[in-house]
Amino acid sequence: MHSDAANFQLNSHLTTLASIHKIHHTLHRLNLTEDVGQDSHPSGNTAAACCSRAMPPRKKRRPSAGDDMSAKKSRQDSVYRKHETSQIREEETFSSKRCLEWFYEYAGCDDVVGPEGMEKFCEDIGVEPENVVMLVLAWKLDAQSMGYFTLQEWLRGMGSLQCDSTERLRNSLDYLRSVLNDSTSFKLIYRYAFDFARQSKYKVINKDQWCNVLEFSRTINLDLSNYDEDGAWPVLLDEFVEWYKERQMS
Incomplete structure (x- = not known):
């Protein structure tokens, strides 16, 4: 006879087996990639034809005060656009500092995200803790302990995913799910899941x-x-x- 704890653990594993069986039969039906067609652009031949006409010479004139103000405003606008572009590029680039700050939102004063922090993390990205995408994420981070992400695992794994914020990770969830469509990756994740789960007290x-x-x-x-x-x-x-x-x- 099994103890109550062992029976509970067995039922948990049986439930997991049911999920794995169902996932395997449905994953190949998923098609998470989209074909993005190339945008068509006008040839611009009409504009070239118009510009090819000879233009009559213009008489030189002395710039007025209004012209000076327009030129100054144009330079200011140019500087502003360069600054704005720089800010956009900075936001698009992965930031180790931002990733570190993001980690400590869930780790608090520790160097590891534990169960409480993990619960908040899952809530923020909109994924249930038992969702298979969390297993894929743990695999990507090469997490060694179930329910925990260390600082080193976080920085290395999130860096490889180029995710340094909740929003970026949310935008990467479809990619993480699509990883399971690759048979080689699926097998690797499946094997990883055994080592990941065998830390349980009940074998x-x-x-x-x-x-x-x-x-x-x-x-x-x-x-x-x-x-x-x-x-x-x-x-x-x-x-x-x-x-x-x-x-x-x-």
Whole structure:
């Protein structure tokens, strides 16, 4: 007999298996990329034809006070535009300082974002903690502990994503989800998930079983209609299928 804690942990893993199975069958249907067509531009031949005409010579005249004011205003506008462009480029460029300040919004006085900070972080970016995109983000940051991001992991990972603010990360969520569409990345993330999750106090699944789950998700239909109970699947997956069918009937 399992203890209550072990049963709870097993149920949690079974729920995760259900999510993984469903995710695997739906990810390939996602199409998060868009084809952006090239803008068409006018050829400008008409303007060239107009400019090719010879213009009559103009008489020189002495600049008036109004001309001086216009020239001065034009120079001021030019300086302002250069300053404005510089500010825009600065905002578009990744800032380590801004990324560091962003980290401490969630870490407080520590050098690690813990569970409380992580909860606020997920709320700010509009993602549930159990959402698969958080696993992809943890993989990108190469986080070593579930529910924690260290300062070094944050700066290195967010730097690779070029995200130094909540808004930028929100804009990158579709990209993070699309990473799962790549079979190589999916396999790497899946393997990372095992090491990431095995820190749990209750070890109810080993690495061989974890790999079997991936094979199970690739070969078994979403409704489990082609699952062979007499096959060579591990007992854990037999328990999962039994649990899943009972859940569907209730």
